[in-house]
Amino acid sequence: MKDHSTDISETSVTDVTSAESPARRNFLRGASLATMGALAGMTVPFHRNAPAGLVPAAFAQDDPLAGKDGLTLLNDRPVNAETPAHLLDDAITPTNRHFIRNNGLLPDTMDADSWTLTIDGFVDNPLELTIADLREQFEVITRVLHIECGGNGRSAFDPPARGNQWTVGAVACSEWTGVRLKDVLDAAGVQPAAIYTGHYGADIHLSGDPDKDPLSRGLPIEKAMADDVMIAFEMNGEALHPMNGAPLRLVAAGWPGSCSQKWLTRIWVRDVVHDGEKMGGQSYRVPAYPVAPGTDVPNEDMVIMEAMPVKSLVTFPANGAETGLATEVRGHAWVGDRLIEKLEVSIDFGATWQDADLDAPVNTGAWQNWRSNVSFPEAGYYEIWARATDDSGRMQPFAVDWNPRGYLNNTMHRVGVMAS
Amino acid sequence: MKKFFVATCGFVVALAASAWAEELVTDDQGRSEVIYDVGLLHVAPGAQITYDYCTACHSEMIIAQQGQDRDGWDEILVWMVEDMGMFELLEEEREQILDYLATYYGEDRPFNVLNQ
Numbered sequence: 001m002k003d004h005s006t007d008i009s010e011t012s013v014t015d016v017t018s019a020e021s022p023a024r025r026n027f028l029r030g031a032s033l034a035t036m037g038a039l040a041g042m043t044v045p046f047h048r049n050a051p052a053g054l055v056p057a058a059f060a061q062d063d064p065l066a067g068k069d070g071l072t073l074l075n076d077r078p079v080n081a082e083t084p085a086h087l088l089d090d091a092i093t094p095t096n097r098h099f100i101r102n103n104g105l106l107p108d109t110m111d112a113d114s115w116t117l118t119i120d121g122f123v124d125n126p127l128e129l130t131i132a133d134l135r136e137q138f139e140v141i142t143r144v145l146h147i148e149c150g151g152n153g154r155s156a157f158d159p160p161a162r163g164n165q166w167t168v169g170a171v172a173c174s175e176w177t178g179v180r181l182k183d184v185l186d187a188a189g190v191q192p193a194a195i196y197t198g199h200y201g202a203d204i205h206l207s208g209d210p211d212k213d214p215l216s217r218g219l220p221i222e223k224a225m226a227d228d229v230m231i232a233f234e235m236n237g238e239a240l241h242p243m244n245g246a247p248l249r250l251v252a253a254g255w256p257g258s259c260s261q262k263w264l265t266r267i268w269v270r271d272v273v274h275d276g277e278k279m280g281g282q283s284y285r286v287p288a289y290p291v292a293p294g295t296d297v298p299n300e301d302m303v304i305m306e307a308m309p310v311k312s313l314v315t316f317p318a319n320g321a322e323t324g325l326a327t328e329v330r331g332h333a334w335v336g337d338r339l340i341e342k343l344e345v346s347i348d349f350g351a352t353w354q355d356a357d358l359d360a361p362v363n364t365g366a367w368q369n370w371r372s373n374v375s376f377p378e379a380g381y382y383e384i385w386a387r388a389t390d391d392s393g394r395m396q397p398f399a400v401d402w403n404p405r406g407y408l409n410n411t412m413h414r415v416g417v418m419a420s
Numbered sequence: 421m422k423k424f425f426v427a428t429c430g431f432v433v434a435l436a437a438s439a440w441a442e443e444l445v446t447d448d449q450g451r452s453e454v455i456y457d458v459g460l461l462h463v464a465p466g467a468q469i470t471y472d473y474c475t476a477c478h479s480e481m482i483i484a485q486q487g488q489d490r491d492g493w494d495e496i497l498v499w500m501v502e503d504m505g506m507f508e509l510l511e512e513e514r515e516q517i518l519d520y521l522a523t524y525y526g527e528d529r530p531f532n533v534l535n536q
Contacts, residue, residue, distance in 0.1 A: 073481075074481065074482075074485065075478075075479055075481045075485075076479045077475075077479040078479075080482075159487070159489075159527050160487035160488065160529065162486055162492065162496060165485040206477040206478050207477050207504060207505030207506075208477075208505075209505050212504075212505060
């Protein structure tokens with residue numbers, strides 16, 4: 001009997017100390033489209049036209065982590081993969097370290113030239129725009145924006161909540177290029193009755209039923225008109241990665257990742273709260289009142305999650321690392337629609353705390369980088385804890401605030417080290 | 421060329437499948453099942469029917485992460501049929517699947533891939 005269990009367990013254990021293979025890491029980055037085509041046993045006639053770093057869609061579908069490096073694969077159909085915390089050390093997350101959260105299968109085609117986006121519903125001038133139209137008719141902006149999956153941290157829920165059991169790595173902050181959603185909505189002329197957007201993508205429902213959407217969520221019109229919501233066609237200066245929504249997606253910084261529709265084809269402006277797939281029931285919703293762990297909460301008592309709560313990560317040192325008696329500690333902190341005001345670090349299980357140096361975000365919607373130097377009084381095992389406080393005075397908690405579907409876990413990140 | 425490619429793939433798949441020996445497994449409740457390929461799922465009676473029905477649409481990797489009691493799994497199966505396009509199961513098959521999931525992927529997650 002073949003034991004498949006090692007296939008995942010090897011990757012799901014946080015891979016803290018093992019050296020990454022530079023050869024492997026550089027392989028895909030360095031490989032040209034022609035090379036990848038050759039590997040797949042075919043030629044790619046137009047490979048010279050493809051943007052640098054483009055991962056062929058067909059290749060991505062076969063290898064769920066093509067063009068990614070070091071991610072932990074939670075699910076291969078639909079593809080869901082997170083990034084170990086120590087691989088999120090970059091100030092701006094490289095594309096190969098950006099997590100993947102898919103609800104369905106990749107679209108059949110992700111052709112940037114023929115892609116169209118429809119804006120309709122409660123607008124004066126419905127629009128149908130190509131990506132070239134977006135580039136020509138609107139101000140093209142580049143912004144560093146963070147996206148966190150609403151279920152990041154779900155694996156810590158007890159009793160367990162259903163869904164992908166994300167640990168800490170379903171968060172990223174890449175540099176996105178595109179246009180403001182607000183500018184496009186202004187061009188369409190949002191009518192006074194509009195209160196919500198409804199987003200549609202070209203991804204395919206797992207059942208294959210063309211009448212079903214894998215995911216169709218939306219935003220209150222106020223957030224849709226905010227400066228940190230973009231329609232993006234580039235990620236870190238290159239075409240979007242197929243698994244991250246190529247060729248066009250929304251990026252709604254600081255809100256649950258599901259609001260950042262990938263493979264974006266339509267924005268429906270509505271006079272009611274959008275009722276698309278995973279807007280209702282228990283999906284992306286939390287109880288309107290505090291509940292004990294394990295409580296069955298009726299749908300009508302659940303409210304839609306909006307801005308994500310205050311949170312931080314320690315990205316150096318890695319969990320399980322060996323260190324000297326002094327080390328730099330660093331990471332990122334973020335919160336939806338607010339600013340992080342303070343980041344503190346503890347090496348003694350939270351008994352005492354020291355302030356870290358905290359950067360301002362490089363732009364609205366970016367996470368904030370922080371660093372601190374810590375000294376350990378003697379050799380031994382220590383835990384480095386980080387705790388962010390936002391500008392409303394809210395701080396990361398120690399314990400999980402349980403909810404039925406395992407959302408919004410913003411507990412403090414803990415990293416264990418052996419000092420000597 | 422394309423046909424050759426498809427035919428070659430088919431051949432490789434056939435080879436891979438043949439690497440799986442059929443195996444009759446029985447549990448302490450006297451339930452038994454012939455297992456041929458259950459991917460990452462824990463090998464026990466009920467694993468094969470669970471694998472066959474669930475992986476029509478999604479990977480077993482999502483199942484192997486979960487920890488739900490019988491009611492939780494029941495609710496998930498209802499959702500699969502009502503909203504996700506799964507066909508209606510025969511009552512006997514449904515019980516078999518629920519027994520398997522609640523036993524091996526219960527709240528204590530004894531065979532959860534994250535714990536291994």
